[in-house]
Amino acid sequence: MDEYRIHREILCVDLKSFYASVECAERGLDPFKTPLIVADKSRGQGSIVLAVSPFLKAKGMPSRCRLHEVPDIEGLIVARPRMRTYLEVSRDIVGVYLSYVAPEDLHIYSIDEAFLDVTPYLNYYNKDARALAREILDAILKETSIPAACGIGDNMLLSKLALDLKSKKAPSGIAAIRYEDVERDLWPVTPLSQMWGIGKRMEKRLNALNIWTVGDLARYDAGKLRKRFGIIGEELYYHAHGIDQSIISEGVNRGATPKSVGLGQTLFRDYDATEIHTVTLEMVDEVAEKLRFLRHEAKTLHLSIGYSKAYGGGFSRQISFPCPTDSEEEIFEATWRLFRRHHENLPIRRISVRATNLIPKRAFEQISLFESHAKKRRRQKLGEALDALRRRYGKRSVMRLSSHLDAGTAKERSGLIGGHRE
Numbered sequence: 001m002d003e004y005r006i007h008r009e010i011l012c013v014d015l016k017s018f019y020a021s022v023e024c025a026e027r028g029l030d031p032f033k034t035p036l037i038v039a040d041k042s043r044g045q046g047s048i049v050l051a052v053s054p055f056l057k058a059k060g061m062p063s064r065c066r067l068h069e070v071p072d073i074e075g076l077i078v079a080r081p082r083m084r085t086y087l088e089v090s091r092d093i094v095g096v097y098l099s100y101v102a103p104e105d106l107h108i109y110s111i112d113e114a115f116l117d118v119t120p121y122l123n124y125y126n127k128d129a130r131a132l133a134r135e136i137l138d139a140i141l142k143e144t145s146i147p148a149a150c151g152i153g154d155n156m157l158l159s160k161l162a163l164d165l166k167s168k169k170a171p172s173g174i175a176a177i178r179y180e181d182v183e184r185d186l187w188p189v190t191p192l193s194q195m196w197g198i199g200k201r202m203e204k205r206l207n208a209l210n211i212w213t214v215g216d217l218a219r220y221d222a223g224k225l226r227k228r229f230g231i232i233g234e235e236l237y238y239h240a241h242g243i244d245q246s247i248i249s250e251g252v253n254r255g256a257t258p259k260s261v262g263l264g265q266t267l268f269r270d271y272d273a274t275e276i277h278t279v280t281l282e283m284v285d286e287v288a289e290k291l292r293f294l295r296h297e298a299k300t301l302h303l304s305i306g307y308s309k310a311y312g313g314g315f316s317r318q319i320s321f322p323c324p325t326d327s328e329e330e331i332f333e334a335t336w337r338l339f340r341r342h343h344e345n346l347p348i349r350r351i352s353v354r355a356t357n358l359i360p361k362r363a364f365e366q367i368s369l370f371e372s373h374a375k376k377r378r379r380q381k382l383g384e385a386l387d388a389l390r391r392r393y394g395k396r397s398v399m400r401l402s403s404h405l406d407a408g409t410a411k412e413r414s415g416l417i418g419g420h421r422e
Contacts, residue, residue, distance in 0.1 A: 023077075155242075187213060291355060
């Protein structure tokens with residue numbers, strides 16, 4: 001196992017309750033003493049709470065709930081999301097990172113998390129990884145008033161696990177997991193979904209094999225895991241031993257083929273089948289545009305529908321295309337076929353459309369016996385022309401007429417950043 005171990009000094013930095021901390025900083029308030037949540041009250045009591053301040057998190061309030069589920073708290077501040085402001089603060093913090101490491105040794109994982117490979121810099125700063133992490137966290141706080149935590153590890157995986165499992169609970173906000181700590185710190189972890197890279201669905205599949213802890217996973221036969229889950233099974237086995245050979249400066253998943261493209265939305269009210277037709281058209285347009293931008297085609301279409309809370313339930317189904325496609329017409333036809341086949345005539349509150357099993361767009365085309373090749377090329381050129389107009393003049397420059405109906409959501413979503421107002 002030693003031959004697979006790389007030895008680097010990796011920091012994984014997390015900005016604590018980022019959106020809420022930014023709102024506190026903008027008001028000159030201490031996020032550890034302020035009851036503040038980030039939510040859009042204009043969307044009604046069903047609006048999702050995007051973040052809660054560290055003060056409320058310490059009192060056990062979940063960071064994701066509905067506005068109507070928030071308890072009555074004295075002095076509670078409800079801050080409207082301001083995505084442009086959060087992006088600007090995140091940019092400033094990236095500037096702090098780049099004052100310590102070169103761009104090739106920085107990997108931005110999300111708006112509030114980043115990996116830094118400080119291996120080449122410890123001698124220069126004459127500090128160990130923990131001391132340098134402390135200096136970087138202090139610099140972030142001084143520059144932006146945003147508190148942060150940091151995980152340290154011999155690789156990206158261990159630094160992330162140190163952050164998730166230990167740093168956020170440590171008084172200093174800094175903790176480490178090394179290879180020699182894996183058996184003590186990682187193997188007892190259960191449920192498995194607490195392990196970075198294991199979701200609820202994979203957790204259930206592993207549980208079915210009597211794998212309940214990370215230690216169980218580490219002791220399982222690697223060959224059987226690969227046979228059952230493919231390359232992902234083998235990767236999980238090595239991760240259970242703390243092994244990850246990703247090198248930031250060599251690129252993290254650089255050039256990797258995307259697994260899927262799509263989008264989902266929770267509607268502002270219950271929709272019937274006629275209204276959902278309009279929303280589905282809008283969403284399919286966006287999915288097809290994303291496919292063309294990535295120069296990929298989809299072999300499979302996945303549709304998920306969630307019914308109104310009053311009824312509960314829903315369905316999630318997929319269908320394969322006769323030939324890989326990036327055509328909104330073909331994608332919509334498949335989507336609507338799934339909807340008609342499985343919809344139970346109940347009011348709808350959530351919808352997700354996703355194109356999966358992607359392949360790079362082919363240099364040649366497979367000609368259908370049932371469609372004119374010239375007609376298909378005209379439709380393709382039209383789609384590409386509309387894409388160019390939207391990129392140049394904005395999403396609202398070209399929209400379906402049906403998007404101007406009351407049921408349409410594209411007009412409002414086009415003015416959002418990350419699903420929220422600026």
